Amino acid sequence: xxxxxxxxxxxxxxxxxxxxxxxxxxxxxxxxxxxxxxxxxxxxxxxxxxxxxxxxxxxxxxxxxxxxxxxxxxxxxxxxxxxxxxxxxxxxxxxxxxxxxxxxxxxxxxxx
Amino acid sequence: xxxxxxxxxxxxxxxxxxxxxxxxxxxxxxxxxxxxxxxxxxxxxxxxxxxxxxxxxxxxxxxxxxxxxxxxxxxxxxxxxxxxxxxxxxxxxxxxxxxxxxxxxxxxxxxxx
Numbered sequence: 372x373x374x375x376x377x378x379x380x381x382x383x384x385x386x387x388x389x390x391x392x393x394x395x396x397x398x399x400x401x402x403x404x405x406x407x408x409x410x411x412x413x414x415x416x417x418x419x420x421x422x423x424x425x426x427x428x429x430x431x432x433x434x435x436x437x438x439x440x441x442x443x444x445x446x447x448x449x450x451x452x453x454x455x456x457x458x459x460x461x462x463x464x465x466x467x468x469x470x471x472x473x474x475x476x477x478x479x480x481x482x483x
Numbered sequence: 484x485x486x487x488x489x490x491x492x493x494x495x496x497x498x499x500x501x502x503x504x505x506x507x508x509x510x511x512x513x514x515x516x517x518x519x520x521x522x523x524x525x526x527x528x529x530x531x532x533x534x535x536x537x538x539x540x541x542x543x544x545x546x547x548x549x550x551x552x553x554x555x556x557x558x559x560x561x562x563x564x565x566x567x568x569x570x571x572x573x574x575x576x577x578x579x580x581x582x583x584x585x586x587x588x589x590x591x592x593x594x595x596x
Contacts, residue, residue: 373525403584412573413526415584458525460585469533470516470541471585473526 372396374461376474383449383481391444391477393459402435402442403460403471406453413458416444421464446479454481485509487588489574495594496564504559504591506574512586514579515557516541517549519570520590526573532557533579564595 374395381389393402401420405413417426419435419442426433430450435442446453456478460471490505508515513534518526528541532551546568548560557576561568571592575585 401582412587412589415586418582418584420582460526469539470528470531471526472528472542473518475523475525 373472374459374474376457376459376477378477379475380478381480383479385451385481385483386448389446389449389479391446391457391459391479393442393444393461393474395440395461397440397461398464399435399437399440399461400464401462402433403462404433404442404444405458405460406455407458407476408455416457449479449481451481451483454479487574487576487586489572489588489591491591492589493592495596496561497596498565500564502561502564502593504561504572504574504593505556506558506588507556508574508576508586509555510576510586511554512576512578513554514577515551516575516577516585517547517557517559518573518575519543519568520573521570529559529572566595569593569595 374393377392404416407413417428430447433444456476458473458476460473487508516531517529520526527543530549532538535554550558571590573590574588577583577585
């Protein structure tokens with residue numbers, strides 16, 4: 372079942388912060404975060420593992436609450452280059468190589 | 484560094500025609516995947532191959548077939564294209580372990596008239 376992402380879209384001024392949430396109805400082994408710019412392929416940002424630590428990629432960080440089956444992506448002091456669509460992809464407790472289930476995405480627009 | 488290479492990049496078909504989308508990776512990855520992306524739907528898994536010699540259905544396999552030709556190559560075939568298969572198709576690969584990212588190709592934009 373697809374994880375639910377919120378919000379669906381957000382518009383920020385450069386330098387502002389944003390939080391994107393990803394919630395699943397099933398127990399998770401990992402949550403992957405990707406960013407996709409228009410007309411391009413998704414680009415990997417980070418993975419949050421069950422029992423793992425909060426991760427960071429430049430000024431973007433993420434957390435994973437295993438009990439709530441939720442992950443949040445935190446963008447601080449946003450830059451114009453952060454614009455795009457952010458997707459979470461979840462992996463069940465079976466782990467392994469059977470693919471990710473992606474949310475519908477969150478559109479992020481950064482204005483100067 | 485090529486990574487994941489998909490061909491063709493664009494294709495227009497007529498309803499009922501057949502076509503094979505090609506995907507190759509040069510990262511020695513065990514696992515490969517085919518996703519389709521439709522507006523507002525995110526990425527949905529069509530088929531995957533956990534390792535050479537194996538393939539399995541994903542969330543939306545109807546109307547598609549796949550072949551894992553060797554460790555590098557994983558093709559997706561539409562036997563009789565339908566307008567509902569108009570989409571952007573992405574191939575991805577990973578080492579197969581749960582803590583490793585998936586690497587995506589640039590996509591194939593397919594229109595069925």
